[in-house]
Amino acid sequence: MSFLPGTASLLDELDKKLMVLLRDGRTLIGYLRSVDQFANLVLHRTIERIHVGNEFGDIQRGVFIVRGENVVLLGEIDDERDAGSRLVEVSVEDILDAQRREQEARQEREKRLAKALKERGLTYLPDLTHDDLF
Structure with missing residues (x-):
């Protein structure tokens, strides 16, 4: 698919595991199932990951709907690099x-x-x- 500016380029990310940083500082990790023209997102099998120092914990959240205006950063998760992380799960x-x-x-x-x-x-x-x- 050729590059389309704006939220249309998020269509390439459908069904991929993404990390979403929200405006309030929360970090969500889940599978992108839907996106619209306002960059509203539907995440499936979502976890909220909390980091403190070199430790992290995951809270299961299920299906999560995020308003596009609350997204600060969005990126695909590389499971291989995630597994090699120096962070300790608690x-x-x-x-x-x-x-x-x-x-x-x-x-x-x-x-x-x-x-x-x-x-x-x-x-x-x-x-x-x-x-x-x-």
């Missing part, structure tokens, strides 16, 4: 606990930064997105 409970600890540490760092900036007469605005501004 249980869902362990990765969720590690993620919670990581988020708490990030919040504590942001709190200290906000306090230090406030002492200097500055304001800290964490993680502003376009949607937060309007």
Whole structure:
């Protein structure tokens, strides 16, 4: 198939195993079953992969519909390279606990930064997105 600009080029990816990075930071891995003109995706046998450091855990999600505007990055998974990864798979409970600890540490760092900036007469605005501004 010749290259078509825009979402039409996603037709070549149908029935392939893809990794999709969402705007909210989540990572989904699943088989692309459908795509439309707005780049809305239907993923089948989807897992949500959570990374913390060199560990990861997979949560089974099944069929997942993703609005095209929420897709940041999309790419095909190479199973051979995935198998040779240096990441260590842990249980869902362990990765969720590690993620919670990581988020708490990030919040504590942001709190200290906000306090230090406030002492200097500055304001800290964490993680502003376009949607937060309007």
